[in-house]
Amino acid sequence: MRLLIADDEPVIRRGLVKMAETYRLQFDAIDTAVNGEHALSLIKEFEPDVLLTDIRMPRMGGLELCQELHEQYGHIQIIVISGYGEFQYAQQCLAYGVKHYLLKPVTGVVLHQTFDAIVKHRNKGIVSLASYVDWIENIGQEIWMLQTEQLDRLLLDWRAHLQAAGLSVPQLQQLLDDAVGMIFRRLVSKGYMEVSVIEPIGHHTVQEQLLNEFELRVKQMTADLVTQRWGNFKNPLDEVKSYIDTHLSEEITLEEVAEMAGYTPTYFSAMFKKMTGDTFVRYRIHRRMERAKELLALPHMRIIDVAANVGYEDYPHFTKMFKKVTGHTPTEYRTMLGFNG
Missing domain, CATH: 3.40.50.2300 (Response regulator)
Known part of the structure; x- marks a missing residue:
């Protein structure tokens, strides 16, 4: 105590x-x-x-x-x-x-x-409401982030906590059924789509069965989310890349793109670097320079217009960044292509 x-x-x-x-x-x-x-x-x-x-x-x-x-x-x-x-x-x-x-x-x-x-005479059958709400929030967050290791640890900790709370079987069943509903609604509010039907836990005679059934439903929601993102639906990273490519002329932020993909900025930043080998900022710069090279290959495009098309209103800054990435100034690059400026 x-x-x-x-x-x-x-x-x-x-x-x-x-x-x-x-x-x-x-x-x-x-x-x-x-x-x-x-x-x-x-x-x-x-x-x-x-x-x-x-x-x-x-x-x-x-x-x-x-x-x-x-x-x-x-x-x-x-x-x-x-x-x-x-x-x-x-x-x-x-x-x-x-x-x-x-x-x-x-x-x-x-x-x-x-x-x-x-x-x-210590009270039995009582679970702290504040802890319960935190638990629901944390499980929903770990499912949404597909953090399976953290989710497993969270489920293990709460299994021990609920077993020690002295709840009756009907009390535990009600609590876990409510928890499934609350987690489901939180995920739906973030964009989760039910791939398989999430059934109520139902009646069981021992706590162990109830806890196992609850964990099965958590795993089911996690699997559904994986299917939604990478099964019959688009990989969210592909959507992010497409979004960056179609907004090269704008100053989009990591926070903005993370929200669009349904992740926290910190998690999205780490995931993006792990899957692309580059930070969000460096990736966007390289995509801008690749696009700039494509536009510089069009004879009628002025270099200052190319800079604006890839998000650089400051022409000297664009020239400096282009040379840093490609090893040449925009003018030198055009000369290499056989153009005069």
Whole structure:
């Protein structure tokens, strides 16, 4: 388990950490926050299993924090620490699902007993909504990018996570059916076309079967996407090359072309270089110069017009780039073809 301690008093905070460190079951990590706002930012980052919080803190108190967690992170177990005069606040916390309320001063024995109660009755059948949404987004992204190794690791990690969540078979079936639908809709919004029918997971009696069926559907969507891109459909790289060739006179960007192909700029840049042996910028420059050579072979075309046709309004810059790529100036190249300028 991971523990987060929120208290604005440094001495009390350190004392609570020491008491937690002596608990019979070692925590995976013990983190601290100086107020509710700080605690919430940490929770968004790593989601502890248990929160131990004072009820009165600056910026955001324990009551507000409990309310936030009740709405977004219902799986986190909360222990509230309060003074006698603050019992009415603790009563409000109970409405936010808080089950453990300790009076100050807190002793190690009482705190350890509370930890024991949490371990014994730790909620089962709960999956963090925030983690679930992130999981859906990540799986959809890895499918879209056809990153099969990362996808396999993600599926393996979540298989272990879901098996440890204590979900019933009906709960797991509903969760996975919903996940298939959400992933499918995200892919469709990006341009995915269903090649084969994605069936619901259906009824099974054991979790292992449900998880296997879910992974089969993820693999099916991945295979469909491969077919869409490289089977009965055009290779997206061919479409990219065609787009570059028909827009040589324009200042198109890597980001623009990546979006057209359905990739992130970083991934597209790496993929483009791997498949062409050139960076996007160098490839476009070479295609411009190849086109320029074709136009320079037309006697009626002025060199300044050739430059404009391949995207260079600055004639000296075009001449410099042409010589860098071909080893000759445009005029020298025309002379080699038997033209005079």
